[in-house]
Amino acid sequence: MDALLKLAAVLTLLWGGWMYFKNSDSETELRKVRNELKVSKGEVGEAQASYEAEVKKRDALAEEVNALKEQNQQLEKDIRAKIKEKSERAAQERRDRLAAEEEAREERRKAREAELAKAKEERDAKWKQEEEEERKRQEEEDAKQEEEDAKYAAERAAERERSASQWQSEECKQKIKSANVKMQRYLSCRAYDPGDVQDYGRIDLLKKKWTLNVQACLKAANDGNRKKLKAASKALRDTANGLNSMSGGKNAGCLSDAAEVIEAAETIIDATKQLKKLNLQGR
């Protein structure tokens, strides 16, 4: 019994001790945990405070950011307004400048047009004057040309005349020469001397007379004396008639010869006269 009791006492003491230590551990643990709780409460308080401070900071920042955004927006608006104003001013200035340039251009154009019109007028007047002068000059030239042409024509005519007159004078000379030769040829009468003509001497006489008449005609012709030629021609014709009648009409050739002689003499006179005229003209 005592042993059991002692054993019980020991066991209970052990158990009690064990409980005590267990309780101590638990208390220690509890204290620890409570400290931890305290700390964590402190931490949470700090975290809360930090969070609240952060929130305040965030709110302040957000306000500042909003304010800055508004300020920036306002500045941007102001900048845009200023740029717009500047560009409008520049546009207005540009419009004014363009208008002024347009006006100046218009004035220059008008001035140029006036100048052109004036220049055109002057040019027209000048052209008219030049045309007038040209016309006058042309007229003068035409007149001169006409004069020259006339002169030339006159010269040519004169030349032709001279040539003509030269030719004519040559012709005349030739005519004179031919006529002279002809007359010379007819100096000797070709009268037929019929053997049965009673008055043989008269034919011979007439033949001589013929020669004299022809010579007279020739002289008259060479002297250019128509009057004398007329007389000599009459004498010659009479002589030819005489010869013809004396031969019983067998010397009709004498009449034609006489006519030839007279014609030749007249030719000489005409040619001589013409030649004189031509010579006078040629001078």
Next chain:
Amino acid sequence: MDKEKIINIFLIVVILGAVFGGRYYYLQSTKANSSIENVQKKVEQIYEDISELEFKTNNLHTLQLSAEKSRLERQLKQLKKQLDNI
């Protein structure tokens, strides 16, 4: 009373004291454990709250706002300069 009896009584008292003491400490210990659990729970909760607070604090994006503010301040300066230059 003889000595044995006293010892026995003493032992009985010791036993009773140990029992009751043990029982007391046992109860205290149980209570303490229960408290420990509660406090631990509380501490966990607090730490959760702290985490949440930290998370919320991070979500405040204060740094970003601060950076935004710096950026806006620089922009403001530039805009003012630009306005003066126009």
